Amino acid sequence: MKINKELAAKARKLDICKPWLQMLKEAKDKHSLMKMFVKGIDFCLANNFPSVEYLEKHGQEVTDEYGVHVNKTVKKTDSPFTVLLGESKAELTNNGFSFSQIFIKHDSIVDITATGNSLTIVDVFDDSVLIGTVSDSATMVIYKYGNPRVDILKSGNATLKIIDKQRKTY
Structure with a gap:
């Protein structure tokens, strides 16, 4: 999956911890990524990660499902x-x-x-x-x-x- 690699590169620049960086790299699909977003909501909101534009472009089909x-x-x-x-x-x-x-x-x-x-x-x-x-x-x-x-x-x-x-x- 391409977007997990893109997100991992962006998260690395934001100093995400190594275990979460590894989980990002290994994410199999958008559902796995959304589960990570929900679980790591503090990091995501504090860093605007991923951006609103990125979520709209790459995640609209799954975001609502996760609230x-x-x-x-x-x-x-x-x-x-x-x-x-x-x-x-x-x-x-x-x-x-x-x-x-x-x-x-x-x-x-x-x-x-x-x-x-x-x-x-x-x-x-x-x-x-x-x-x-x-x-x-x-x-x-x-x-x-x-x-x-x-x-x-x-x-x-x-x-x-x-x-x-x-x-x-x-």
Whole structure:
């Protein structure tokens, strides 16, 4: 597979660790690469790796399957893992006892509603926009990196924590 070699060369320049570099080189298909992206999300987001353009060109047929949306408009309920990149727009809802981990990057705009006893963890980066509500006994924890706009309304017995990491990325 050609793209794993291209990605390995780019990752090497970003100082990826040797075990992950080897896994990149040995990846058999795009599904293997997307599994690595999800598992190594901190490295990928911190380094914009691979780029939005690269993901659009080489991965669009598999990204959505792994909860990674590139310049897309999506509407999801109780999704356990969501990544929004580029200029994505999303309406996300978490109900009941669901758990959701959400990553919002670049210029994405996301509206999140958390209700019931749900737990929502959000990492928001760059110049993205996060708006929404947390109500009932839901919990939402937001980690801000860079200069995102965050506007969340809290009601009921909900818990809302916004932690400004005061740096651009992880």
